[in-house]
Amino acid sequence: MHMLPPIVIECPECGERYLLSRNSTIPSEEATLFSDGYFIDETNWRTPAIIGCVTCELGFFPQNGKLIAEPDWEEFNKQWAHIKKAEPPTAGSLALELRTRKIMAMDAELAIRKEFWYAGFHTETGRILMEKNEKFRNYWNDSREKLEALLSTTHEESLLLKAEINRQTGRFKECIRLLSAMNNPWAQKIVAQASLKNSALFQLN
Numbered sequence: 001m002h003m004l005p006p007i008v009i010e011c012p013e014c015g016e017r018y019l020l021s022r023n024s025t026i027p028s029e030e031a032t033l034f035s036d037g038y039f040i041d042e043t044n045w046r047t048p049a050i051i052g053c054v055t056c057e058l059g060f061f062p063q064n065g066k067l068i069a070e071p072d073w074e075e076f077n078k079q080w081a082h083i084k085k086a087e088p089p090t091a092g093s094l095a096l097e098l099r100t101r102k103i104m105a106m107d108a109e110l111a112i113r114k115e116f117w118y119a120g121f122h123t124e125t126g127r128i129l130m131e132k133n134e135k136f137r138n139y140w141n142d143s144r145e146k147l148e149a150l151l152s153t154t155h156e157e158s159l160l161l162k163a164e165i166n167r168q169t170g171r172f173k174e175c176i177r178l179l180s181a182m183n184n185p186w187a188q189k190i191v192a193q194a195s196l197k198n199s200a201l202f203q204l205n
């Protein structure tokens, strides 16, 4: 398949620009997939649920970013290749945001808690904090529980994430119950690991 170049979006607060891959929700065949839905894909990288911004306190939601360009490869290489990829805020900024923001819209809270969950496993700073800092670890565990409560059972992906959190926290029966009606390969792999009482994050492929 011929890959299209990334698109360019702008932070609504400060105008800083970032690249988003075009099919950011569908990992390519080369992607490394994980049981929590996170994926690493060089050519078609994941768009974070919230984008960290260098000049703003936390960042912005991709859907609020202003579309600046949808270039073809020629235009991209000429004008946009130097722009940085959109990345989630750091584990520390996400934690700070969760601590200080008293009232959050549900979709904002979901996005922040999801990226915070991912930060604990998939970012270097997050992994170090998880290992060395008990307060951080407790806070992260508590946030993961709150994320579980927010995830609905009516959307397939949300249900998979909910079941995965139940598996990670050792509630294997609940994990299997949640996925009992689902038949996709991702669900089957989570159920298989829950049946083995394995709570560790694993790679799907």
Ligand SMILES: [Zn+2]
Pocket: 011, 012, 013, 014, 015, 016, 053, 054, 055, 056, 059
């Ligand atoms: Zn900004």
